[in-house]
Amino acid sequence: MMTTVVADIGETTTLLPGAVMWHAELCGGGILKVRIDRRDKSVNALSKSMLEELERLIAEIRRDTGVRGVMFLSGKPGSFIVGADVTEMKTMTGGAEAAELSKLGQRVFELLETLHVPTVALISGACLGGGLEFAMSCRYRIADDHAKTLLGLPEVKLGLIPGWGGTVRLPKLVGLIEALPMILSGRMLSGRQARSKGLVHDLVPVEALPFVGEDLLRAVIKLGTASTLFQRPKRPSIARLTESIPPLRNFAFRKAEGKVRHETKGNYPAPLAAIEVLRAGFRQPPSIGFAAESAAIGRLADAPVTRECLRLFFLQEDAKKPVELADIPTKPISNAAILGAGAMGAGIALLMAQKGIWTRLKDLNPEFLANGIATARKWVTSDVQRKKMTPLQASDTLDRLRPTTDFSGFKQIDLVIEAIVESLPIKQQVFRELAEATAPTTVLATNTSSLLVTEIADGVPHPERIVGLHFFNPPLQMPLVEVIRTDQTSPAALATAFALTQRLGKTAVIVKDCPGFLVNRLLAPYMNEAGWLLLEVSDPLEIDRAAVAFGLPMGPLELTDLVGLEVAQHVAANMHAAYGERMLPAPLWAALKELATNDPKAAKSLLIGKGSKKKLNPAVRRAIDKVRQSGVYSVPGGTPTREELTQRMIFPIINEAARCLAEGIVSKPEDIDLAMVFGTGFAPFRGGPMRYAESLGFAKIVEILEKLANGRPRLAPSDALKKF
Known part of the structure; x- marks a missing residue:
């Protein structure tokens, strides 16, 4: 079905009038311009109905003898197609x-791939999945070359694999050796990286993209090919050799599988499924790869791990629009300042500058300031070298x-983040100076991790504008920010x-001011319990092995x-002062502090x-023996089993989380799951501490904690936990 309309630029023909996503107009020279702009969504996402709409468009193209070339470009700034509409998974x-x-996506994309006319995708913004x-x-x-232009197949992060032909086509374009890590990690490429690997044919300035696409199609229509227009990157000979010789290819697959098993500890089936599918389809007819792909999708969609990964994705999306901030106007941030040019301050400043915010980096010490700028320059240079x-x-x-x-020009600053010494x-004193140096409407934030924001704001004029923005180190990489x-x-x-955290691309959780905020408060009993366990176990490394086996990225030791032994001891003392005997520091920490006084290098x-x-x-072993011999701690029972080690490290996190909810530190259990997964790497496949507790049963956790608390009152279940 076609409709002819007359526009200012001349006569055009609209294919598929009334389309929701694929808006196609046939212009002069037989070039069909398809604007991808899903009317019912803020981003372009592919649902079942959108795939079916594309299938109808392809059928129209096949019927229309006037179409000689097709160019696809997005109608949404900063976004090409973000991937599948995962809300359908619900x-x-x-x-x-x-x-x-x-299978539907595979069929539609194969119809597109086999069109009788040349097609070009003009990619600006996120082109994912x-x-x-x-x-x-x-x-x-x-x-x-826009900074938002990113290409990748991140399905593995949702517990899935590419399901619409990605495992078949990506190895053909970039080679198996490059495709494996891209699919197994979900890593995204910048436009420059994609060009260097052969994933895209060319990289052009933002403003040139529509014109280059049209010129390309006209050249192909005239010459029949575009092979002379592009210089394709030559793949390394060793990669081509590995892919072409079966024993070497099998070795590459085995090596990838070993790496996946080591990194995931067997907790995530998706990467292993991706390897199976790639192995089945590589250098085979596409139909074989497609069949393996869809079969794997069917298996993974039913997996509990996938459900938890998808749940976390939806929680992350929901967290972008907190209910308590609905309809509250925000102050636009054009100019910002960071106080403190250390690694944290320099990292936050660079992050803001990358997002288009004019940022002043202030430090009283010119040498520190120069080092901070040099550090930022080094990070940026590294990104250029890696084509990011x-x-x-x-x-x-x-x-x-x-x-x-100095504070010159701070009256024009919209927001300040303080990242100086934890004193x-x-x-x-600095916040009192800031109050004088800035306008009354300037938002003042502290990046403190161990002090109360309320105490920092004490005596400062207009305390209503003071908040906490607790970035995790390193701020350029860590996804979580606690907004205090x-x-x-x-x-x-x-x-x-x-709103600033969202502009910076972070996952943020709103937390009520309290000692340790949320993440550090929940980590404190976990890390402290390790000090008690060191006095009981025969093999200290079993403590970390148990934590990693549970799904944490690293053990408490x-x-x-x-974080540093001295910092950990300081945090333990602060938590004890704030929360009493349930945070009683293990006696080992005091013994190590005494040892460090006498021999700083030994107890580092x-x-x-x-x-x-x-x-x-060995110095820690001597300290353990000293504490054991002193008799200050009587070990209840025998050596803890792997199960008990896990319970004694993980259940106190859940116990403290229940208290946080009862105190209104966060508004809902999902906030705790998000914060711990994205702030500490807490076992995403388990969904976070509260989700794990729900799956295990709160009553069972209470029962186990009551038994463990015999001789260990710090482990007693809280009233808040008992009420779940």
């Missing part, structure tokens, strides 16, 4: 339905980052701070060494060595 009845949707599978079905792909950004983007980013040693008197509200924080200041870490050679620091 209503699916099971794996069979998911497999059928996979099903969006990239769609683009790979086009004959040509051209991307622009263009030299022009790097230059623009650094131009937006301005060093300063309450110093922070209070005090009793005086205004809704407008809170909403503005939260390794985590303690990562709990563990020494790496990999299989990792072992307990």
